[in-house]
Amino acid sequence: MSRTYSPRQIALGVIALAILVYANTLANGFVYDDISIVQSNPYITDWRRIPWLFTKGYWSHKAGGGGNYRPLAVVTFALEYAVWGIAPMGYHLTNILLHAANVGMVFHVLRLYRASLGVAGVSALVFAVHPVHTDAVASVVGRGELLGMFFGGLMWWAWVNARQAGRRSRDRAQPKLRGVWRWRGAAALAYLAALLSKENMITLPAALWLAEVLHARRACLAHGMWTTRLSCLWHLTRPFWVLAVPLVPYFWLRSLAGEGVSQVAGVGAVPLAGYTLWQRAVIMLESGLTWYRLLFVGYPLRPHYDGLNVTVTLDWTWGKLAGLLLNGGLVVALWLTWRRAPLVAFAIGFWFITLAIVSNVPIPLGALFGERWLYVPSAGYAVAFGYGVWLAWGKAGQGRWVASAWQLRPETIQLCLLLMAGCTIGSYVYRTTHRNLDWRDNYTLFSRFIETDPQHPTGYVNIGDVIMRSQPEQARVFYEKALELEPRQAVAGLTLAAIDIGAGAFEPARKRLERMLTKEPPDLPLPSNHWSLTHALYAQSLAALGERERGRQEAQTALRYAPDAPQALLTAGEAFVSVGERSTAIEVYRRLVSLLPHAGGPRARLGVLLLEAGDAAAAERELTIAAQQLPDSPLVKDWLEQARRQAAIQP
Known part of the structure; x- marks a missing residue:
């Protein structure tokens, strides 16, 4: 029936x-x-x-x-x-x-x-x-x-x-x-x-x-x-x-x-512009x-x-x-x-x-x-x-x-x-x-992208982003492959500069960033996280090479370009530390913590800077929260103990 x-x-x-x-x-x-x-x-x-x-x-x-x-x-x-x-x-x-x-x-x-x-x-x-x-x-x-x-x-x-x-x-x-x-x-x-x-x-x-x-x-x-x-x-x-x-x-x-009603020139690539x-x-x-x-x-x-x-x-x-x-x-x-x-x-x-x-x-x-x-x-x-x-x-x-x-x-x-x-x-x-299942994470998605489209640089860039912290040298291979396929791939060049800075190769990073900054469009619409991060990394390389005043100016430019960009703020904050302006760096990290209240890393860094500046009570407050957000980090616990000891002896 x-x-x-x-x-x-x-x-x-x-x-x-x-x-x-x-x-x-x-x-x-x-x-x-x-x-x-x-x-x-x-x-x-x-x-x-x-x-x-x-x-x-x-x-x-x-x-x-x-x-x-x-x-x-x-x-x-x-x-x-x-x-x-x-x-x-x-x-x-x-x-x-x-x-x-x-x-x-x-x-x-x-x-x-x-x-x-x-x-x-x-x-x-x-x-x-x-x-x-x-x-x-x-x-x-x-x-x-x-x-x-x-x-x-x-x-x-x-x-x-x-x-x-x-x-x-x-x-x-x-x-x-x-x-x-x-x-x-x-x-x-x-x-x-x-x-x-x-x-x-x-x-x-x-x-x-x-x-x-x-x-x-x-x-x-x-x-x-x-x-x-x-x-x-x-x-x-x-x-x-x-x-x-x-x-x-x-x-x-x-x-x-x-x-x-359309994307402004200079903000990103527009294929049919x-x-x-x-x-x-x-x-x-x-x-x-x-x-x-x-x-x-x-x-x-x-x-x-x-x-x-x-x-x-x-x-x-x-x-x-x-x-x-x-x-x-x-x-x-x-x-x-x-x-x-x-x-x-x-x-x-x-x-x-x-x-x-x-x-x-x-x-x-x-x-x-x-x-x-x-x-x-x-x-x-x-x-x-x-x-x-x-x-x-x-x-x-x-x-x-x-x-x-x-x-x-x-x-x-x-x-x-x-x-x-x-x-x-x-x-x-x-x-x-x-x-x-391909959309499970960036690694699975862009691994599949490389399989179906091996001549496109985006897949290599994103795989590099995934493994950059754990395998920086392998990430470098992926970024270089992306630049080989498309020399104008800005993200790959920027990240290679960050890898060089992390490895202490400041002069190659400086040269790469200077070449990139020559392509910065005039009348750039703000905010611009990309160019902000470029200036912040450039500030870090300059500061490391002893050009502190230029480094400070570049870090200020980075803040002006993107005052709410977490990655640019993080990089600019470290640049200010490198040029000796710790009070400015503390304010940058306060801004970063207000933007990302659940991120334990920036809060822990803020606590360390406050502790080094002598404000142990404020450092203890920030590091206590950071320890709750990063319970498996022994380094944060050590800094928290130092802050508590200093706070106990301060009047």
Whole structure:
């Protein structure tokens, strides 16, 4: 006896699968950008500063002018920091739950547009397990995509409820516009929340408008004169001004935070900087084929895409021709399907609309691609996949696909379809669960990156960062390999200078840093952690070589460039110690401890400096806390005992 499942059961089953597939990310640590945005971000350590976070850019604690403004995502990190500190499991759990909620949202929104239970279920299933989502879900900083889609789904749900409320009022011949506008107001608030989560959510109202037009196609566009159709279309479009209202506070807050609409030159590498709009469109015809590989195959996956591992050329090639034919074919398919298969038309339109901002065509970005950028657009692929599978299943069951040459029964054809769809979805599940393990830590992630992309320097740099303290000489090999592949790799050069300073090779470090400082851009947007650290290391090398006055000036420059950058503060503090300005060094370490109250190392160093300055009581206070934070450090315990003895004999 066959059993039918209710919509709620199907939705809960798919949501449960989404949670199960990503459950192994709970053991992951902080990886790649998680370390800067969460683990060592001084801005999230005090939840009471949450209103202040809306005046800061996403990377403001490290660099100004990055063009990234995601305060709502940062607010969630601040709230989580107040709950579980820097324990990564809690942050990963939040990401899993948000992804599960988005899976449920895909299912529910499709049902609101009267998609069949099978189409909604298969679409939500594909969205739940697609491997390209691992970047967004398995990395904590994927939170922006997850939150943006969550609030975008709420916007969609509220807008449909407004339409339904208006229809019910007309049916009763008793218009009650208050309820309609309440729902539209809720949609506007949800849209503002989506914008404050991630910038690329700005395109969501266009996708919603497309869905509403396709939903009203028969009543509005299929019959009547053109004037009647245009009037109907205007009536449908007019309420969308409500969703333009949130743009006013959004762009005001962006300007308050000092973030424009693009990355400022000199802040970081922008692969397509300097190209015109037309040139970027031509380049992305070929480069954009990577999007389709990631969608259809989901392998190999990489944490970083730029001009070193993606083709960037203006020359017309077979790849550009293929990209032109593929994109043009999808546009034609949208036009051919909008009447009879509106879900297909919507899926294609949703793909192009939500991909527009991150496509590098309208605005050049700091990377050519980002797998997490596909989190929202991939919903279009999931809908098309679900519709195609369910359409084929239905036609096979009705015997409309004739296979007389093999004398196949409809049940046999359906079984074959089930196996093909099952194998595809099963391969997605397999790749997702295994890719989650790559995100366990920087070593596993970038070891895999080196395997799949051995000619890219980023993998070698990040592996070097992981082993620099335990294996400095081996780390040097990795950094030198990165510079061999890309001589402009600034991070590798900077870290090699730090290794030289740690080994006492001050003259080579000085020369390397001087060469790097010649490339410092004029009118540098501040703060700039990178250039601050460069000046701080330069100060250390100068001080060690006896040039104390120049070293002091460089250390002051480092503080001016990035007063809230922990690594630069740590390095500048030691530079001040080297030039004999211990009182300044103490103030630097006080600043560092206030930024990172749970970091035992800087607090212990502050205690030692206070003890050497003769303030044993203050040293005892700091070292007592440091001993609690670093219970396994015998050195801290020894310094604490010295502080207690001196405090006992001081008047």
